[in-house]
Amino acid sequence: MVSRRFAVGRRCSMDTFPPFSRLRWSPVRRRRGCVPAHDPLRRPAGRVEPQLDYLAMTSNWTVPGEAVSPVRHPEAPAPGESIPAHWHGCFGCRGTGDGGLGLDVRAGEGAEVTGEIVVDPAFEGGPGVIHGGVLSSVFDEVMGFSAKLLALEVVTAHLEVDFRSPVPVRSALTVRARVDGVLGRKLYASAEVYVNGAAAPAGSARALFITIDQAVHFRDLVGNSTRI
Numbered sequence: 510m511v512s513r514r515f516a517v518g519r520r521c522s523m524d525t526f527p528p529f530s531r532l533r534w535s536p537v538r539r540r541r542g543c544v545p546a547h548d549p550l551r552r553p554a555g556r557v558e559p560q561l562d563y564l565a566m567t568s569n570w571t572v573p574g575e576a577v578s579p580v581r582h583p584e585a586p587a588p589g590e591s592i593p594a595h596w597h598g599c600f601g602c603r604g605t606g607d608g609g610l611g612l613d614v615r616a617g618e619g620a621e622v623t624g625e626i627v628v629d630p631a632f633e634g635g636p637g638v639i640h641g642g643v644l645s646s647v648f649d650e651v652m653g654f655s656a657k658l659l660a661l662e663v664v665t666a667h668l669e670v671d672f673r674s675p676v677p678v679r680s681a682l683t684v685r686a687r688v689d690g691v692l693g694r695k696l697y698a699s700a701e702v703y704v705n706g707a708a709a710p711a712g713s714a715r716a717l718f719i720t721i722d723q724a725v726h727f728r729d730l731v732g733n734s735t736r737i
């Protein structure tokens with residue numbers, strides 16, 4: 510009996526539901542006609558191919574010319590010192606034993622910070638690599654900490670990430686982040702992540718943070734927290 514899952518050929522017992530079945534497909538098996546009917550690589554007839562230049566997907570986000578340089582608060586942690594958690598309930602600030610990221614963020618010079626994290630296997634997305642959403646959280650958190658050097662209370666309004674190369678689980682990540690410019694309530698930040706001390710970044714991020722008055726911003730929300 511020919512499986513309904515295949516357009517032609519005989520049933521291939523190794524096939525599972527896509528996408529992971531694709532990892533095992535080979536030109537030989539394709540020649541033998543073992544091709545699932547719902548081949549995600551097959552392009553429907555008449556479909557217009559996307560004309561995206563994937564390099565151009567890197568944002569052209571720039572800090573506005575009117576932005577001013579960030580001013581470090583005189584009582585900010587000294588370079589090399591750990592920056593305390595901004596909220597003990599924060600997923601980014603908690604240790605991995607408490608369901609958090611397990612980040613250690615230290616002050617650098619000026620408005621720069623460095624975050625260190627070992628990628629917990631619980632953060633896996635694709636096989637053997639960190640989940641992109643988790644890496645985005647790491648970027649968000651470390652860039653947010655750079656605002657703490659200015660003693661400003663902020664929330665993220667915009668976050669963008671470029672994933673340049675896979676980040677393996679259990680690897681040691683170093684994230685370098687800084688506030689690039691300040692314009693009114695807007696803080697423009699950027700960051701890069703390095704895997705196991707590599708010279709080239711495995712990813713980069715940019716964010717816009719907006720200053721808030723925490724007491725006002727979270728007044729009607731804090732009641733949702735389970736960590737009061």
Ligand SMILES: CCCCCCCCCC(=O)SCCNC(=O)CCNC(=O)[C@H](O)C(C)(C)COP(=O)(O)OP(=O)(O)OC[C@H]1O[C@@H](n2cnc3c(N)ncnc32)[C@H](O)[C@@H]1OP(=O)(O)O
Binds near residue numbers: 653662721
């Ligand atoms: C204490 C340090 C801790 C740091 C660690 C934190 C790390 C983690 C941080 C987070 O993940 S926070 C959680 C995710 N973020 C949020 O939940 C924020 C949800 N959004 C909001 O609450 C409001 O949209 C926000 C407070 C950001 C802004 O609302 P407001 O009414 O106060 O301000 P407004 O909308 O007037 O925007 C202020 C300026 O920012 C601009 N703006 C806001 N959102 C923007 C956006 N997405 N893109 C570009 N510009 C934006 C806006 O155009 C305007 O520009 P101008 O001053 O030039 O007019």
